[in-house]
Amino acid sequence: MDFNYDEEQQALREAVRGLVGKAYADFESRRQTVADDPGFSEKVWTQLAEMGILGLPFDEQHGGMGAGAVEVGIVAQELGRVLAPEPFLTSVVLAGGLVAAAGSEEQKGELLGALSSGESVPTFAHAEPGSRWQPAASAVTATSSGDAWTLSGVKEPVPHGARADVLVVSAALPSGGTGLFVVRPDASGLTRVGYATHDGGRAAKVAFDATPATPLGSADDRTEIIARVVDIARVAACSEAVGAMEVALHTTSEYLKSRKQFGVTLNTFQALTFRAADMYVSLEEARSLALWATMVLDDSASGEQAAEAASRASLGVSRAGRHIGQEAIQLHGGIGMTAEYSIGSYTSHLTALDHLLGDGHHHLGLLAAGVAGYDEVDPLP
Template sequence: MDFSFNDEQQMLLDTTRRFIAERYGFEHRNQVRASAEGWSREVWTQLAELGLLAINIPEEEGGIGAGPVGTLLVGNAIGEGMLLEPFWSSAVVATHAIVRMASPDQRAAWLPALASGESIAVLAHDEASTRFEAMNVETRATPSGDGWALSGRKSAVYHAPAANLLLVSARVGDGLGVFAVAADAVGVGLAPCVTVDEQRAADIVFDKVALSADSRLGGEARDSLQAVLDYALAALCAEAFGAMDRILAATLSYSRSRVQFGAPIGSFQALQHRMAEMLMHLEQARSMSYLATSRCTDPDPAARHAALSAAKMLMGQAARYIGQQAVQLHGGMGMTDELDVSHYFKRLLAFELRCGTTDQHLENYRRQLRAA
């Protein structure tokens, strides 16, 4: 299989990497992390100016239309830089949901603002009941007058405090729907928190939120919502690979400079074996990330979901091994805030738990094999 990229794709990757290297160094990230919002509106505007917020918007609607491969490459660079801005939540997940599910009028109203960075949208889907089955949604939308009344709770919605538009999954009778809700609507309550990987999230309560009749994105949303979640998972895998690649590079560099017993620790055979294992996990993760990207738009839902579960499972194992070994090989320094390794470790720890854990995806893959 040919894994080479064309000139436009390579330019997209190089542009993102250059931006992160020049404007989002580790010290700058620390300043952003310590700010009240936990992310930078200035950086968000700069990402929009580079066109990166429009990579999942079709060209005919004013976007770049870079698709899964473009999202993979930008995700790799964002994972390397550990960006705290809501790129994955808004420019990937929510934007893809709107492109896939929204009406032409809704797309015309929302996509330009998302591309320019003026608007930030997030998909509010996860609940306590969806930890093991993605479609177990208890939030409910009921007809009310000419519109809807929305009630329920969503858990740990990444970047919800930054969003002005919430795309909320809800049960409608025996089916599922996705509804557009203004973040400041009456009846919407956010309980912000800081995640283990230093990003901002919130639990959200919807208390009989009144919605207009045209707030629903399309009709029955089960299949479309699952397709959006699979696309989102592939993008998350791309970010995780970028973090794994960078933490391994940092570990190799440290092993060459750290001297113990009169020799660099990288010359010790036992540690060489561990770093070789890390490299093997990294290369497997690279392949799995490419698999996720190549299959995330597969029209066969069962085959797509199985491939994404396989990728997330193996990448989760790789993230745990590479992250733990990197910290151990750095010794006590590996856990300090002053060293970027500890922050990459937390990013990888969160990755293994997000969008389904390693064990959950292993079980899902087993079910898919038995069903086949």
């Protein structure tokens, strides 16, 4: 099995790294960008569109590039390296992925075209207060009157929900199951209250009060589609986390080589060097898991295979992210806790990624629930 990127994939990585690396050449640039709404750079968002990044996973007929999971993972990893706040994961992979999977041809042409060109920032309004990363919706309900549909209830947190131009909303259907609906930001009965998250991102509480909505494709049960697209986004989030962990480890290693204590640099102390080596092991394990899960998706895996790969990778990356983030702060000492220094923000973003689509405990539970389904083997004598 070949784990090396081909020439086009290498070129993609270099192009994205050149763009976001210049935009966020130092941590202060990123800190200034997330300080003000909308929490990301509209200029960088447009530049990503001009490079074709925002349309990367979509069909060419809908304004996309027709790329696969490996290319999406490359972009996510490069964005993770600089903690780029642009909503590639939530708007392109998640919301755009749902439109591509469930929308009508007309909706795909309109919504994906606007997203690919950088004119639109869609988001997926799915999480509900008290919910635990399930593909079904219950707190927001859909009601039909003839061909017209309205939504009522609350979604929170909704990534970039206050800025989004298009809301893709999951809602409980009258006949059972979960449907997907498109809501425009100027719809009546729609209330959005935005706020900053701990890692500098943006989220919102979105309330619907008999808000007009249009079914995404058809008003059928979309639970399986939601589960599939969320699994794809989980694997992309793993790649983004790997990019962040790479820089966290590199920053920590450089700090140990330059910071002096008792007249010598910190890397002179063997115990600290061993801890940094353990961080490297965690990083490489996470990288392997993320790449393996990406290749599973790229191999047109079934829904069950994709779900298992996403959970396995998410669990491993969750544990690695927690280990590397905590050790990075510990090895930096007090400076690692300051807002002005980058390492705390990397740890904060790794935590946010961990909780976005299901943390390690959640995926451990999913994997444990399926243990009984494996074939039994006789113990060795």
